[in-house]
Amino acid sequence: MKKTPDLRGEWLSLLSEEFASDYMQDLGDFLRNEKAAGKEIYPPGAEFFAALQATRPEDVKVVILGQDPYHGPGQAHGLSFSVRGDQRIPPSLQNIFQELADDLGCSKPASGDLTAWAEQGVLLLNSVLSVERALPNSHQGKGWERFTDAVVALINEQPQPTVFLLWGAQAQRKGAAIDQTRHCVLTAPHPSPLSAHRGFMGCRHFSAANRFLIERQREPIDWSL
Numbered sequence: 001m002k003k004t005p006d007l008r009g010e011w012l013s014l015l016s017e018e019f020a021s022d023y024m025q026d027l028g029d030f031l032r033n034e035k036a037a038g039k040e041i042y043p044p045g046a047e048f049f050a051a052l053q054a055t056r057p058e059d060v061k062v063v064i065l066g067q068d069p070y071h072g073p074g075q076a077h078g079l080s081f082s083v084r085g086d087q088r089i090p091p092s093l094q095n096i097f098q099e100l101a102d103d104l105g106c107s108k109p110a111s112g113d114l115t116a117w118a119e120q121g122v123l124l125l126n127s128v129l130s131v132e133r134a135l136p137n138s139h140q141g142k143g144w145e146r147f148t149d150a151v152v153a154l155i156n157e158q159p160q161p162t163v164f165l166l167w168g169a170q171a172q173r174k175g176a177a178i179d180q181t182r183h184c185v186l187t188a189p190h191p192s193p194l195s196a197h198r199g200f201m202g203c204r205h206f207s208a209a210n211r212f213l214i215e216r217q218r219e220p221i222d223w224s225l
Contacts, residue, residue, distance in 0.1 A: 005019065005048070005049050007049035007052040007053050008052060008053055008055075008056060010056045010057050010058070011049075011052045011056075011057060011151075014057060014154055015147075015150060015151070015154070018146075018147055018150050023143045023146055023147075024143060024147065026142075026143060027142055027143035027144065027147075030142050030143075031045070031130060034132065039132050039133070040073075040132065040133035041130055041131070041132060041133075042069050042070065042071060042072075042073075042075070042076040042130065042131055042132075042133060043069055043076040043077050043078050043130070047076075047077050047078035048078060048129045048130060049078065049129070050077060050078025050079055050118075051078060051079055051080070051118065051123055051124050051125045051126075052123075052151070053078075054079070054115070054118035054119055054123075054124075055118060055119070055120075055121050055122075055123060057154060057155065057158060058158065058160065059121045060121050060123045060155055060158070060160075060162055061120070061121035061122065061160075061162060061163065061213055061218055061219070061221060062117075062121065062122045062123070062162065062163045062164075062165060062209050062213075062221060063122075063123045063125060063152070063155060063162060063163070063164045063165065064080055064081065064122060064123070064124050064125070064165045064167075065080065065125055065126075065127065065152075065164070065165070065166055065167075065170075065171035065174055065175065066080025066081055066124070066125065066126040066127065066171070067080075067126060067127055067128065067137075067168075067170055067171075068126055068127065068128035068129075068130075068131045068136065068137055068139065068140065069126055069128075069129070069130065069131045070083060070090065070131075071131045071132070071133060071134055071135060071136050071138075072133075072134070073133065074086070074087055075087050075090070076131070077113075078129070079114055079115065079118055079124035080124040080125055080126045081093050081096060081114060081124060081191075082112060082113055082114035082115070082118075082124055083112040083113065084112075084113060085111040085112070085113040087112060088112075089109075089111075089112040090112065091192065091193045092190070092191045092192050092193070092196075093112050093191075095191040095192075095193065095196040095200065095201065096191050097109060098201065099191070099200065099201055099202070099203065099204075099205075099206070100206055100223055102201070102202070102204075103204045103205070103206045103207050104206055104207055104223055104224075106223055106224045106225075107224070109225035111225065113225075114225070116222075116225055117221065117223070117225075120219075120221050120222065121221070122221060123151075123155070125148060125151060125152075126148070127144065127145055127148050127170060127171075127174055128140055128142075128144040128145060128148075129144050129147075129148070130144065145174075148174070149174065152174060152175065152178070153177070156177065156178050156179055156183065160218065161182055161183055161184065161212070161213075161216045161218065162183045162184070163183070163184045163185075163186065163208075163209040163212050163213065164178055164183060164184065164185045164186070165186050165188075165205050165209065166185060166186065166187045166188075167187075167188050167189065167190050167191055167200060168189060168190030168192075168195070169190075171190075172187050184208075184209070184212040186203070186205045186208055186209065188200045188203040188205060206221075206223050209221065210223075
């Protein structure tokens with residue numbers, strides 16, 4: 001990518017080899033060509049790296065891996081599962097909020113904006129960081145997966161113990177190499193209405209994540225929104 005990405009300097013430094021690589025140059029060319037052809041890309045380019053803007057690498061406590069951004073107008077803003085505050089809460093996020101209520105007794109939020117989690121050290125990272133309007137998975141295989149694999153590998157190498165919430169087969173494949181002797185890996189089916197009843201509902205991952213953090217002298221997450 002020719003333009004300096006919008007993300008914190010700590011991440012820029014750690015990921016400098018990725019940004020200088022041929023595959024990221026090719027990805028940048030692809031995105032520029034798509035925009036030049038008049039295609040509508042979500043989220044806006046300034047928010048591709050919003051998950052990495054919100055917290056420093058050493059402050060990451062929990063990682064929630066998503067797939068690709070929401071593909072409807074005004075929804076995606078660079079954080080997995082999150083939508084802007086003026087948008088309807090998507091079904092998968094409704095199920096996340098229901099599980100949160102069942103697990104910790106949190107009241108269901110009126111907004112689907114998860115920025116407050118990100119600011120506490122919850123890395124809300126999609127595997128693919130852009131999408132064309134109304135075309136889910138349209139930017140798969142263009143290079144984003146390799147980049148976000150590098151982000152996951154970096155967090156895995158960090159000394160501080162971290163919780164990885166891997167919901168669905170794709171997230172679980174992406175997290176397969178995480179060192180479980182240092183980090184906590186919690187798996188469940190995806191919260192989509194198609195699969196949530198197979199074990200996401202009732203997984204109690206939010207309380208389990210906080211127990212792990214407290215046991216390792218890290219500040220727990222305030223999951224209420």
